[in-house]
Amino acid sequence: MDHLDQLEAQSVFILREAYRKLKPLAMLWSLGKDSNVMVWLAKKAFLGRVPFPVMHVDTGKKFPEMYKFRDEYAKKWDLDLLLGTCPPVEEMDPSLPPAARSAARKTAGLAAMIEKHKLQGVIAGIRRDEQGTRAKERVFSPRGASHKWDIRNQPPEFWDQYATPHEEGMHIRVHPLLSWREIDIWRYIEREGIPLVDLYFAKNGKRYRSLGDQDITNPVESNASTLAEVIAELETTRTSERSGRAMDHESEDAFERLRVAGYL
Amino acid sequence: MTNTLSPSVAQSQEPATPIVIVGHVDHGKSTLIGRLLHDTDNLQDGKVAQIIASSKKRGLKVEWSFLLDSLQIERDQGVTVDSTRIPFLLNKREFVIVDAPGHRQFLRNMITGAADAEAAVLVVDAAEGAREQTRRHAMLLHLIGIRHVIVLLNKVDLLDFDQAKIEAAEKSVSELLTKLDLEAALFIPASARDGDNIASRSDRMPWYSGPTLTEALAQVPSPASRAELPLRLPVQDVYRFDDKRYVAGRIERGRVRVGDTVIIGTQKTPAKISSIASWHTAPQISAAAGQSVAVTLEPDVIPDRGDLLHKSETPPVAASRIRTRLFWLRQEPLRVGESFHLRLATAEHAVTVTSIDSVVNLDDLQKYAGEEVPAEGFAEITLSASETILFDPFVPGTADGRGVLVDRQQRIVGGAPLLGPAAIADGEKVIHPTGSTVTTQDRTRAKGHRGGVFWLTGLSGSGKSTLARATEAALFADGVDVTVLDGDTLRAGLCKDLGFSEADRTENVRRAAEVARILRDAGQVVLVALISPLLSDRALARQILGEEFAEIFVDADLATCEQRDPKGLYAAARSGKISGFTGIDAPYEAPVSPALHLKTSAGSVESETKTLASFIKDTVRLSGALKARS
Numbered sequence: 001m002d003h004l005d006q007l008e009a010q011s012v013f014i015l016r017e018a019y020r021k022l023k024p025l026a027m028l029w030s031l032g033k034d035s036n037v038m039v040w041l042a043k044k045a046f047l048g049r050v051p052f053p054v055m056h057v058d059t060g061k062k063f064p065e066m067y068k069f070r071d072e073y074a075k076k077w078d079l080d081l082l083l084g085t086c087p088p089v090e091e092m093d094p095s096l097p098p099a100a101r102s103a104a105r106k107t108a109g110l111a112a113m114i115e116k117h118k119l120q121g122v123i124a125g126i127r128r129d130e131q132g133t134r135a136k137e138r139v140f141s142p143r144g145a146s147h148k149w150d151i152r153n154q155p156p157e158f159w160d161q162y163a164t165p166h167e168e169g170m171h172i173r174v175h176p177l178l179s180w181r182e183i184d185i186w187r188y189i190e191r192e193g194i195p196l197v198d199l200y201f202a203k204n205g206k207r208y209r210s211l212g213d214q215d216i217t218n219p220v221e222s223n224a225s226t227l228a229e230v231i232a233e234l235e236t237t238r239t240s241e242r243s244g245r246a247m248d249h250e251s252e253d254a255f256e257r258l259r260v261a262g263y264l
Numbered sequence: 265m266t267n268t269l270s271p272s273v274a275q276s277q278e279p280a281t282p283i284v285i286v287g288h289v290d291h292g293k294s295t296l297i298g299r300l301l302h303d304t305d306n307l308q309d310g311k312v313a314q315i316i317a318s319s320k321k322r323g324l325k326v327e328w329s330f331l332l333d334s335l336q337i338e339r340d341q342g343v344t345v346d347s348t349r350i351p352f353l354l355n356k357r358e359f360v361i362v363d364a365p366g367h368r369q370f371l372r373n374m375i376t377g378a379a380d381a382e383a384a385v386l387v388v389d390a391a392e393g394a395r396e397q398t399r400r401h402a403m404l405l406h407l408i409g410i411r412h413v414i415v416l417l418n419k420v421d422l423l424d425f426d427q428a429k430i431e432a433a434e435k436s437v438s439e440l441l442t443k444l445d446l447e448a449a450l451f452i453p454a455s456a457r458d459g460d461n462i463a464s465r466s467d468r469m470p471w472y473s474g475p476t477l478t479e480a481l482a483q484v485p486s487p488a489s490r491a492e493l494p495l496r497l498p499v500q501d502v503y504r505f506d507d508k509r510y511v512a513g514r515i516e517r518g519r520v521r522v523g524d525t526v527i528i529g530t531q532k533t534p535a536k537i538s539s540i541a542s543w544h545t546a547p548q549i550s551a552a553a554g555q556s557v558a559v560t561l562e563p564d565v566i567p568d569r570g571d572l573l574h575k576s577e578t579p580p581v582a583a584s585r586i587r588t589r590l591f592w593l594r595q596e597p598l599r600v601g602e603s604f605h606l607r608l609a610t611a612e613h614a615v616t617v618t619s620i621d622s623v624v625n626l627d628d629l630q631k632y633a634g635e636e637v638p639a640e641g642f643a644e645i646t647l648s649a650s651e652t653i654l655f656d657p658f659v660p661g662t663a664d665g666r667g668v669l670v671d672r673q674q675r676i677v678g679g680a681p682l683l684g685p686a687a688i689a690d691g692e693k694v695i696h697p698t699g700s701t702v703t704t705q706d707r708t709r710a711k712g713h714r715g716g717v718f719w720l721t722g723l724s725g726s727g728k729s730t731l732a733r734a735t736e737a738a739l740f741a742d743g744v745d746v747t748v749l750d751g752d753t754l755r756a757g758l759c760k761d762l763g764f765s766e767a768d769r770t771e772n773v774r775r776a777a778e779v780a781r782i783l784r785d786a787g788q789v790v791l792v793a794l795i796s797p798l799l800s801d802r803a804l805a806r807q808i809l810g811e812e813f814a815e816i817f818v819d820a821d822l823a824t825c826e827q828r829d830p831k832g833l834y835a836a837a838r839s840g841k842i843s844g845f846t847g848i849d850a851p852y853e854a855p856v857s858p859a860l861h862l863k864t865s866a867g868s869v870e871s872e873t874k875t876l877a878s879f880i881k882d883t884v885r886l887s888g889a890l891k892a893r894s
Contacts, residue, residue, distance in 0.1 A: 001554050002277045003358070012556035013500070013514045020501045020569065040544075045512075047505055047558060048543040128349055135348045138376070156372035156593055156676050158379030158408070159666040161607050166673040181351055192544065238309040 004188050011038075011176040012045040013160070014139055015123070018174040019051065021164055022121025025174075026082065028110075028264070029054045031066045032211045033196055034125035034177055037185055039077060040194050041176060042123075050079055053117075057084040057109040061213040069197045084113040093261075099216040099246035100254040107263045111147050120165055123174045124264050129181045130242055133256045138163070139178055145169030147262035173264075182241050183234045190227045201225045210241050218244040280351065280358035281484060284378040286405065287387035288397040289366035292418045296387055296456035296477075297350075297363050298328025303463035304478060306352050307331075347377025354478055366397050371640055372593050375404060375679065383412035383449075383484040385477070390417040390433040390453065394440050399626055403642055406444045407591050407681055409660030413441070414480050415448045420469070421455045427471045443629045450480050490517040490553035490662055494578030495526070498609035499571045503558070510541055510558040511567055516609060516663040519552040520559065520573075529571030530582065530652045538562040570611030572654045580654045583685030587621070588667060589658075590643045594677045598637040598645075601803035604669040606647060606680065608655055615647040615669075616807045646686045650810045657684045707787035711745050714884040715784040717777075717809050718876075720793045721802060721855060722818030723847045724833055725825035727864040727872070728793035731818060734873040736791060739880060746789045749776050754794075764844050770801050777805040784812065789884055797852040814883060816876065817858035820865045822847050 001009070018025055027042060027050070029035045042050045056070060074081040086109030092101045114122060128135040138154055140162035155163045165172055177185070189196065199208045206219040207230075220243065224230040285293045298315075301307050311331065319327040352359040364377040378384065384405050388398055405413060415437055423429040434451045441448055452461055453472055460466030463478045475483070495518030503510045520526070524537045540548045541558045551557045567573070574580060592598055598617065606615045623634030624642040637643040658665030658681035667680030708714050720728040732748045739746045751772075755762065759775055762768040773796050780790045796802050806813045825847065826834040837845035844850045855861075860879050862872050 001279070001552075003279045004277070006279045006554060009514065009554055009556045016500050016512055016556070043543055044545075045556070046503070047510065047541055049505065129351060132348070135350065154373065154376075157376045158679065159663070159668055160609075161668040161670075161676060163676070164674045166675065179349075240308050240310075 004184065004191060007180055007184055008041065008044065008188070010179065011041045014174065014176040015042055015045040017162060018121050018123060018140075018172075018176075019046070021162075022172055022174070024052070024117060024119055025121035025123070026053045026055050026113075026117065026119055027123040028125065029056050029070075029079075029081075030125070030211075031056065031062065031070050031197065032125075033189060033200060034127065034180075034185055036073075036194050036196060037180075037188055038123065038125045038177060039079070040192060043077070050077070053080040053082045055082045055084060055113055055122075057086065057106055057113060059086050059105055059109070059213050061215060063197070063199055063211070063214055065197050065199055066211065069195075073195065082113070082117070084109050084116075096257065097254050100258055102213065102216055103258060103263065104261065107147075107258065107261055110264075111262060114147065114171055119171055121172050121174055123176060125177045126175055126264055127177050127180050127182070127185075131255060133259050134178075137175055137178060139175050140164075141173040141175065143171050143173060143262065147171075149260050149262065151260065183231065186227065186231050186234060190231065200230065202229075208244065210244055212245055216246040218246070220244055278358065279487065280360045281383070281486060282349070282360040282362055282381045283481060283484065284362040284364055284381035284384045284410070285387060286364050286374065286378060286384055286401040287366055288389070288392075288395040288401075291366065291387045291389040291392070291395075291398070292456045293366060293387050294329030294331070294363060296385070296416065296418065296454075296462070297361055298331045299456045299459055299462050300361070300477065301331065301350070301352065302328070303459055304352070304354060347373050349377070354481060357482065359481065364401075366401075368397060368400070368640070371400070374401065375408065375591070375593070378404065378410070379408050379679075381410055382487055383414065383481075384410050385414045385416050386437075386448075387416045387418050387456075388433070388437055389422075390420045390430055391422040393433060394437055396626065398437075399440060399629060402441060402444055402446060403624065403626070403629070404591060406446050407589055407642065407679065409658065409681065411660050412484055413446055413448050414477070415441075415451045416456075416477060417451060417453045418456050420453045420460070421458065425453075425466075425468045427469075430469075440629065449483075450474060452477055452480060488661060491519055493517040493553070493662070495520060495573065495575050496580070496609075496656070496664075497526070497557075497573035498611060499529075499567045499569055499573065500556075500610045501569055502566060508560065509564055509566065511561060511573075512556070512558045513573070513610065514556045515551060515553050517553045518575075519550055520557070521550040525576070526573045527576050527579070528565065528567045528573055530654060531571075533565055533567075534576070535561040535563060535565050570609075572609075572611070574654075580656050581685060582652050582654055584650070584652050585618070585646060585648045585686035586615075586653060586655070586667075587644065587646050587683040587686045588680040589683060590637065590645050590669075590678050590680050592637045592639070592641050592643065592678045594671075595639050597639060597641075598643075598678075599635070599800075601800035603803065603806070604671055604677065606649070606653070607668045607670060608653070608666070608682075609663065611653075612670075613649045613651065613653050615649045616803055617645055618648045618804075618807070619646045621645060644683070647680070648686075648807060650807065655682055658682050704785075704787075711787050713744055713789070713881075714812075715787045715789060716812050716814065716880070716884045717780045717784050717790045717792060718814050718816055718880055718883075719780075719796070719802065719805060720791060720816045720818050721796045721858075722864075723820060723822060723825045723852055724795055724845070725828045725830060726818045726820040727869070728795075728818045730869060731862070731864070731872055731876060732791040732793040734869055735876045735880070738873055738877045739789060742877075742881065744789050744881070744884070745787065746791065747783055749780055749783075749790060749792045749794075751776075751794045754779075764842075766798075769796075770798075770804065773801040773805055774808065777808040780805075781809055784809070789880060791880075795846050795852075797846045797850065799853045799856070802855070814859040814879075815855050816860045816862065816879075817855045819854070819861060819863050824865045 086105040092104040126134050138157045142163045202222045202225045207222040208219050224233040287293050315330045318330045348363045349360050352361045362377040364374040430453045454461040461476045496516040497513050500513040520537050537559050539560045600617050603616045606613045621644045622631035656664035665682035667682050669678040671677050722728050729750050736746050736748050759772050762772050776792050783790045836842045837848040846852050
């Protein structure tokens with residue numbers, strides 16, 4: 001088995017654990033490259049189908065290409081798509097810096113979806129190499145009734161034995177891509193032929209390396225217009241993937257505050 | 265992949281090797297990692313500037329640990345709280361560096377980070393020597409099965425790079441590791457802060473001719489393949505999609521091929537692998553260790569989650585009593601008699617701790633006899649299950665015998681690398697009980713109710729026998745096949761060789777439970793009326809009787825019991841004529857969560873009898889009314 005085979009087998013194992021142990025279960029689909037890989041891995045785990053709903057918590061501020069992609073592939077992949085909305089920014093914590101405050105809308109939208117569908121498991125496509133606080137995550141990360149991430153009291157997780165909910169109102173964030181790196185995602189997309197929004201590929205010297213809301217996501221300088229060129233670029237890059245995400249850079253702990261409150 | 269890839273890319277497709285950095289708090293783990301990433305050019309642009317800014321803000325010089333301590337609390341308090349993993353490239357080989365916290369408080373996070381590492385770097389402050397967490401971490405490396413250990417003797421600048429002093433430090437750490445059956449692959453004298461012997465050879469220790477840390481890492485062996493070992497495929501789940509049944513699971517070792525005959529679980533059902541199913545993958549006729557597969561079976565049997573698929577010629581060990589090492593993660597001690605679930609790959613078994621065989625003293629790392637495993641301690645214990653467990657003893661570098669204990673709230677409370685079946689004690693006979701051909705369903709149908717055991721515990725004089733006899737009469741009148749096993753009645757015959765020492769009392773409980781089991785299995789409702797004062801004795805009874813064991817607390821306060829004193833025993837105990845009498849000079853441990861709690865100080869015998877009889881009828885009742893005895 002090579003590196004990608006190993007990552008794939010581990011993610012399939014995690015998805016099957018989640019499907020067995022957490023009911024009801026749903027997968028977050030942000031329409032980005034990582035969550036497309038995640039949907040793909042679910043199809044691998046369940047022999048061509050995704051046997052639980054796929055949720056898009058819509059900020060209403062995504063790129064038009066992303067909405068088009070969503071509607072096309074929800075059909076092609078036969079997904080049970082659940083749509084959620086996000087409250088206006090005025091209702092968010094005013095002490096957060098502007099971009100983080102905007103991103104916090106998604107936390108609130110997600111919380112509402114979890115409550116509405118009484119979800120016990122939410123599958124999310126975060127990775128350890130994206131950001132320092134994500135590096136400290138568990139594969140099965142328990143959240144209390146308030147959805148807060150209790151970083152000081154994370155459960156032990158070893159030998160592939162994961163936490164299960166034991167209290168009313170709790171849910172588990174399941175992270176099947178935690179051990180994948182950005183370049184693994186791209187190599188897997190190339191190997192499997194997974195479809196993507198073309199915003200990831202360079203036009204006029206710029207491309208998006210990471211996709212979020214239009215107003216708080218910036219493209220990077222790049223001439224990589226094919227999968228092979230993107231992979232070649234990442235093999236030599238020295239900047240971080242989320243450098244185009246405004247909310248990560250506003251203050252030292254802005255992103256951590258978002259995540260503790262329930263952001264992904 | 266295509267063959268147009270450059271050699272460097274092709275090479276980096278090998279799975280990454282995880283390396284965990286452990287050691288006592290403040291011995292320099294995070295600094296070492298920062299240095300290592302910096303000196304090997306593994307840092308992203310802007311990262312160094314960010315660290316300098318964060319350090320300056322807190323009035324510090326360059327604080328390398330900020331690279332990994334990404335939580336605000338970690339930076340503010342200068343302590344690593346949780347493990348981090350970061351990818352790390354060394355001469356085109358991929359590693360994952362795992363930074364584990366050194367504080368005792370965050371032991372569970374250290375294990376989380378370390379458990380799947382291929383190798384460990386144990387960082388020891390050469391001037392300070394091994395400390396408590398050095399010993400604890402070394403012990404854990406041994407228990408989680410990490411064989412390749414590199415000892416980094418850090419801060420040797422504080423020893424003036426002196427060969428004799430450094431070698432003395434090396435000797436003392438080496439002695440410690442030997443006690444744990446761990447052998448260090450290497451000792452490297454280094455200064456992480458200044459970079460000596462990390463990525464480049466130190467010119468301040470010309471006497472040292474061994475490798476630098478990066479050279480040592482390059483020598484760490486890649487994970488050995490498990491594909492050639494005998495097959496173990498634990499069933500993770502069974503799906504039914506489009507009228508086809510799929511058995512899903514990850515192959516822990518060995519391989520499966522279409523056409524192979526496998527044996528399923530303890531029921532030993534044979535079945536043939538008729539296909540290996542997949543989506544968007546070339547058709548497979550075989551799969552090997554590490555792969556998550558979905559197979560179809562012929563005949564189309566339905567295994568349970570946890571069933572182990574194996575080949576008939578290479579079966580796992582089968583036992584219901586297992587000896588295991590234990591790293592205990594709860595903040596409170598562990599005692600004999602506590603029950604847990606033992607998770608083993610995808611299986612889950614109810615187990616009880618039947619003995620604590622030895623406890624490790626962390627000061628000298630020796631094993632001692634002990635009554636309890638202290639909070640976050642290490643021990644060897646024996647677990648018993650009411651069913652047969654299939655397992656392989658723990659072998660480092662494989663998934664074999666990786667037991668994990670979870671409590672009733674499903675919290676992980678310990679790791680249990682299984683040693684093997686508990687040895688048969690001297691004089692214990694090896695026996696092969698025969699099973700009845702009359703099934704439980706047959707008996708239940710004939711009697712009109714299920715069998716069951718209702719265990720009445722309470723002080724002498726609390727009313728156990730009175731209540732048991734009255735309830736017996738009431739149930740019999742309702743057509744229930746019922747028997748009472750009463751303490752004094754048992755002691756008059758079956759147990760007349762026993763006295764009242766703690767050991768004899770335990771034996772009395774054991775015999776009562778075994779008789780109750782025989783009667784219960786024959787379909788009867790059994791009321792056991794026995795003081796059975798100790799939690800551990802009643803846990804033993806539960807162990808023998810399994811889930812159909814209802815603990816009934818017959819609760820009267822001591823003053824009431826002593827006033828009733830139907831047998832004159834309290835008076836005798838008070839005057840010293842008898843000793844070891846429960847409630848007077850021997851303890852009574854009340855049930856923690858009894859199935860039924862009857863307070864007999866106040867209520868009448870009639871009303872308590874009614875309560876107990878209706879509780880029992882509800883428990884053993886089949887749907888519909890009990891069969892009338894006419």
